Amino acid sequence: MTRRLLPLLLLIALSACESWQKISPGAVKLSDKAEVVTSQTWSGQGDRDGFVWTQDGPGIDTFFFHLGIKDGKTLFESQDVEKNHNFILKLMNRQPDQISFRFSKTMTEWEIVEFFTTSWGKLAGDVPVKVEAMAPSSLDGHPGIRFQYSYTPKDELRRRGFGIAAVVDDKLYLVHYLGSAIYHFDKNKAEAEKVIASLKIKKG
């Protein structure tokens, strides 16, 4: 039971840092360095890991904006084993046998996608995330990679998703949308494409 609930609990924990807010159609400023335009209404919230938008509920259909992950950082701060390790045990040089999957500014496109799928699979409870396709693409004009993926977490509801990632000023910008394969992915995919296409990144 715990294993089945873990991804959900993690998602709730991720979304628990700040309250949800209504995202109205129009231009939306995500941060000082990024903004998008949407034609639909979403529920959204942001925290140190980025921004999450949803229409029917997190995990059912979800938009994730990871904006400016620095060299050496994990996709989610909770996945940084060394940083979150008990400091007393750290002083005793006792480390858990656990790698932190970290972004590197020298990563190639495959490695960026692989960094994402590994981190995401870990978050979903050690489930395999399958990359279905990869192709050259761009994010606000910056050369990047487009990828499609699918996975089935412990709740047995298959998810499909796609995303675009690019490295700008040595930082990773990765936006992806996912939804249940049977309904939600197709429902909002076209809008998700438009939102990603509208992303503006301010350099510097």
Next chain:
Amino acid sequence: MIARPFLSLVAAALLAGCVTHETGSATGIATVSPGYKPDVKTDEAGIWLTADKAEAELLDSANRVRDPAINALVSDMVCKLAAEHCGDLRPYVVRLPHFNATASPNGSISIWSGLLIRARTESELAAVIGHEITHYTRRHSLARIRNARDNTDVAAIFTLLGAAAGMPQVVQLTNVIAVGNIQAFSRDNERESDAEGFNRLVKAGYEPAAAADVWKRILDLRKAKREFEYESYEDRSVRLFVASHPPTEEREKSLRELAEKAAKPTTPPPDRLRQALAGVRLDFLLDEVKLGQFRESKALFELLLKDDPLPGQIHYALGELYRKRAKEDDELVALSHFHQACEAVGAPPEAFRMVGTMRWRRGETEQAKEYFRRYLNAAPNAGDRDLITHYLGS
């Protein structure tokens, strides 16, 4: 002041005496007969109903491995090991990257992918399956549930008495004793499954030493894992009291002693495991990598590499392990493993892509392109063909 602690001790002694740690027939629960189904009016029928529901979910689960070869092998092994119970057992291979197998009271058995890559021979896998079959035949699930119910009932009575007498220490003590009893009962069930599972292993013509060998391997990997790691909760002092299984060292020793007394098989035991795993093992190895437990996975892969018929897969997995850790010289070590994978039997196409990728990053464009071409030759329908073509055209 003296009377209350004394009364607590008396209460604790009475409670401890209420529950025995006997197992098997001594529990009053008979071993199942072939074709056994519980009476619908019993608590056991309810347990079966829950297990039936879980099995129905497992049948449709995305995690269930549907590869025909590995499923055919485990089905055959279960029949050999279970003998007259063959028709009552239904094994499932599940893609879960940890060392484990489970048996449900209704006869469904789950064999996890993490076990399949850690067992080095069919006999080792048979040792674990034989252990699980015993949980089924001895109806351990029912025994444990009844044991837990008895213990918690008694604890509830003493809790009430303690509360009525204004003695909170009795309440705490009775609960602690109940937990200890329940877990001790579980450990005895495991010991029984080890012993009877061993008999099944030998009777089916497998290697007797395999049962101890598999536990020795798990111990070795655990040691490699915690070389600099703090002792985990279950591995320290509390484990003897609350652990659901006996210590691994004890299990290995007991099984080794049984193996020394057992007759060797008259004909060489079958060993079809590696061949049956061929279609799915790379996925299982990469699931292991994605767990991120560098030290344990490295120890496992290096062990497999000693005599593996598909070293290309192991080198690729090792390369991925180092690449993902990405510390100091890890990139060079990873590149070396990817190169070895490319030239070894069983090389996955992705090994060529990884060499190409890493060479590209180092500015070695022509070498990178050579490996990208080799990748496309090995995987002409790859989902990232467009990206590769883009690189080749650069």
